[in-house]
Amino acid sequence: MQTLIAIIVIFGLIIAIHEWGHLYVAKKVGILCREFAIGFGPKLFTKKKNETVYTLRLLPLGGFVRMAGEDPELVKIKPGYEVGLTFHQDDTVKEIIVNNKAKHPDAKIVSVERADLEHQLFIEGYSDDEDGMTRYDVHPQADMIVDEEREQIAPWDRQFGSKKPWKKASAIFAGPVMNFVLAFILFVIFFTIQGxxxxxxxxxxxxxxxxxxxxxxxxxxxxxxxxxxxxxxxxxxxxxxxxxxxxxxxxxxxxxxxxxxxxxxxxxxxxxxxxxxxxxxxxxxxxHSFMDSVVQSVSQIQEVVVLIFEVLQLIFTGQFSLDYLAGPVGIYDYTGEVMEMGTLILFSWAGMLSVNIGLINLLPLPALDGGRLVFIGLEAIRRKPIDPNKEGVAHFIGFALLMLLVLMVTWNDLNRLFM
Structure with a gap:
């Protein structure tokens, strides 16, 4: 049980700091971040603060920051739609209700003729209490309510795709960078206490x-x-x-x-x-000098990075084996061994895991942050974005192969431990 708690705390911290890096920089460059999630699958905890919904999910296998524009909008308001509108005091649209309009009796029912919720931010249509077609200006932070699920609209200037390549790259690069920052802090604590x-x-x-x-x-x-x-x-x-x-x-x-x-x-x-x-x-x-610990922490990160590259080099020399990798089962087993050495050693172990996750995420492979940086780099060279559908297919294939690798490594861990 202690090992399981240690794993949850360590990986929770590593994932949270990684995703926080994405979130912080994305917000700084003006991207609307819809959700900050730790884990995948069904939601266990949800809290909205400002524009972002913070969620804790059932499967602790990673996390994500859902930035506006990375995925197609679930609902687009088209001519012929009948929607309910509520308004701010300045008469700009506050809420756009799609379906279940009966649950919002104060909403104005409008039959849509034209709508633009990305650039000009308006809805034009007809309502029973007004003569002729009326134009309604939409507030840039208006909510779309679909089947009672509320989500803020994303004007084009708040979407990921609208930003210059360097701003996109900054938001993506920030996640792995924070893993190195976390590792540095953990190593400094470890070396300062242990000496x-x-x-x-x-x-x-x-x-x-x-x-x-x-x-x-x-x-x-x-x-x-x-x-x-x-x-x-x-x-x-x-x-x-x-x-x-x-x-x-x-x-x-x-x-x-x-x-x-x-x-x-x-x-x-x-x-x-x-x-x-x-x-x-x-x-x-x-x-126990703090400055000596700082220098030693930088040296420790360098050693871990070199070790990882030495393992990766084996792939190209034909000497690679799955025994060089550890999946969830292997990491669980190693964490148990580390705990037997003392709680303080967990700081060093967590630091090494954080460096691993940060560096692996920077590899130029689809589905990883490094793969996304490659596409952003190609966009900068071509001076136009890559087709989102093609990029999406590449990342999907990369994710599928990554999951296959995880399964293979996990099976190898189980064989090593129990067979």
Whole structure:
């Protein structure tokens, strides 16, 4: 149960911050955002604030921001339609009621002759209480009510398609960017609390190679075998690979002088790797500095990005295997293992997942944010939009293939865990 709660919280946070990025920038560039949703399927919770409906849905498999103009309007007012109209005090149309007009007895019933709800914002038609055809100006934030479902109209200047390519790209790009921002924050919290090992001796084990050689607390390791040392992992990775070998360390002492020490590395059997590794008996000093955590967080994001690209590279070299990927089942299992290491490690794990989701979303594949950016880029080059129907088909095929991949990875996870 704890693992399930952790998964829900982590992915809820990652999805919410991703979609919030889309929502925030889309609103800033003037796009009407109809819905901000976490999950798919039936709605569990709905709340409208300003122009946007915020929903929580049953299936926690992602989320979306529904921007006006991305999908065709469900209902278009055409000649011959009979609609009900309600008005603001300035006589502009406040509500357009389609069907169930009897539930709105105060609405004026109008038989439509002409209507434009995108550009000029008007409805012309006939009503029983007025002679001849009358023109009704429609408020740009008027609601369309269809079968008692209320949705704000979308004038052309509020639609996704009306915006310049750079504004569209900004709204799409903002989602993955926020995943990297979230990862950075999570890593900073993790490193600030846990601390960052420094290439400096905090404790020296008695009778260890380091003590016998003359290294003392406060000595900072500058190089090993002539190779410069920048962080503690440079020390451990080198020493562990040199059991029973002679090694030379250049250290900087507390007074600023440098001194060279030579010692023979101890060999210690390590169960996890089933082999002997080298140790010299130094425990690293730990920094809880905020600025050190910031630098380490940037480095951590870079390492995760490089690792992802190394896995993706295997696709083009023919060495790719589904074992390199993890689906929902695999991530659930890994999260359980991480929780056993301590709650703090979840911050780092969530950060890595956020980087993964942000970077994968930027891949130039249909149905992903990167694929949408490709179409926007083509629009900028051609100076005219791609046919929405063709783009829609491409994204649908991409989504279907993505779901197929998820199913294959999930099946592979199940085989790995239970068979």
């Amino acid at each position: 960052i090992p420094q290439p400096e001796a905090a404790n020296i084990e008695a009778d260890s190679p380091a003590e016998e050689a003359g290294i003392v607390e406060g000595d900072r390791i500058v190089s090993i075998e002539g190779d410069p040392v920048e962080e503690w992992t440079d020390v451990t990775q080198t020493i562990q690979q040199m059991p029973e070998e002679e090694v030379t360390l250049l250290v900087e002492r507390a007074d600023g002088d440098t001194e060279s020490f030579t010692m023979v590395v101890d060999a210690v059997y390590e169960d996890m790797v089933d082999a002997e590794i080298g140790q010299i008996g130094i425990e690293a000093a730990v920094s």
